């Protein structure tokens with residue numbers, strides 16, 4: 001397992017995303033508030049670039065007509081057939097127990113601690129003053 | 138366990154679809170309110186038989202040749218029905234579904250008046266005369282308000298076990314205008330029976346009016362698909378979690394493919410109907426039942442086995458003879474090829490589970 005520095009915190013605003021390649025895998029890095037999450041950029045349905053889809057909310061209705069918008073900005077909708085996935089876990093809404101997009105461990109670390117290594121930073125220049133998004137893979 | 142010949146339902150079977158026929162509109166006159174009796178007589182409506190048959194009067198399917206009557210439409214004599222069916226197959230219960238022009242009238246009030254008369258008639262001339270008989274409440278389907286009134290009028294009589302609708306009415310069945318009917322039915326433990334048929338003013342095919350009976354009959358399954366899709370999508374089963382729906386004379390083979398399509402499409406457009414939190418197939422398996430005759434069986438037995446697997450539930454099929462319509466000869470009311478282990482479920486357990494007003498206490502395994 002290696003720590004890969006994939007982005008600086010500053011370059012991804014809340015509600016934003018960045019698609020990066022780590023060890024040949026495309027991973028979508030999403031920022032929800034101050035939390036970062038990583039999802040494979042490949043839809044478990046038929047392989048669409050999942051992380052390029054629209055970031056949406058979770059629409060629910062305990063009863064017909066009783067509409068509620070919940071968890072704004074926490075779902076990603078596949079660009080091909082519109083299945084919805086939970087950005088935090090990769091679980092699909094339609095079949096949460098068996099249809100799941102792979103989620104990756106994503107952490108935020110200070111450049112100060114990173115410079116002691118070991119880490120791989122092919123995508124960003126690490127400086128001690130900044131904080132970074134790190135994927136362990 | 139008593140042995141019974143293949144094709145014959147086991148003892149205690151519950152026949153979930155038989156069709157007593159109103160012999161003529163004159164027969165309903167004593168059961169009409171004074172006002173509506175006079176209305177009908179002034180218009181001369183008693184001379185019309187107001188039947189709502191989809192088939193030409195002489196079509197073989199309307200009545201098995203050995204069940205035809207010297208006078209009156211097939212199914213219009215209780216004594217004949219007892220001889221032809223009840224005393225031979227000896228079901229513990231048989232559920233009467235009257236299909237009549239009352240259900241398709243444009244005037245909601247006339248429709249309601251005739252439905253009241255039919256319900257009074259079936260109670261006095263059939264239910265009161267044979268303890269094995271049960272009946273569906275016929276209602277004016279185009280007025281939820283009047284339909285609910287009729288359900289409330291009769292619900293105390295537990296021999297009424299279901300509310301009857303037709304699959305193709307003015308609106309898709311799931312629409313909220315119809316919900317008062319479902320609310321009343323659910324409150325009283327009455328399933329909604331959806332019988333094949335329409336108001337005859339909407340084409341039975343989504344593509345318009347067909348030229349031939351062949352197309353018309355086969356297209357009826359579209360009406361059922363639309364009904365199921367509508368009930369599920371509108372969230373009727375979310376709103377009324379205790380409601381059961383029985384598709385009557387729907388055939389069965391179209392259902393698995395229709396559900397695959399429903400599930401698949403739901404995955405992509407789920408957000409539009411956010412009340413549907415589970416795969417539609419799961420909802421349908423819990424809430425929807427289908428009567429057996431006329432069974433659109435696949436040509437070969439292995440295919441039938443596959444079909445039953447695809448249905449994915451052994452609780453969905455309900456035995457029915459569809460008396461007096463001609464789907465079988467002799468007493469072989471069960472289509473061939475059904476696995477023996479399903480018989481008890483189809484004929485007894487599933488109907489009991491569906492129709493909560495039927496009590497197992499009355500079911501005896503009488504040797505023949």
Ligand code: FES
Nearest residue numbers: 043045046078081
């Ligand atoms: S590929 Fe993503 S929903 Fe089909």
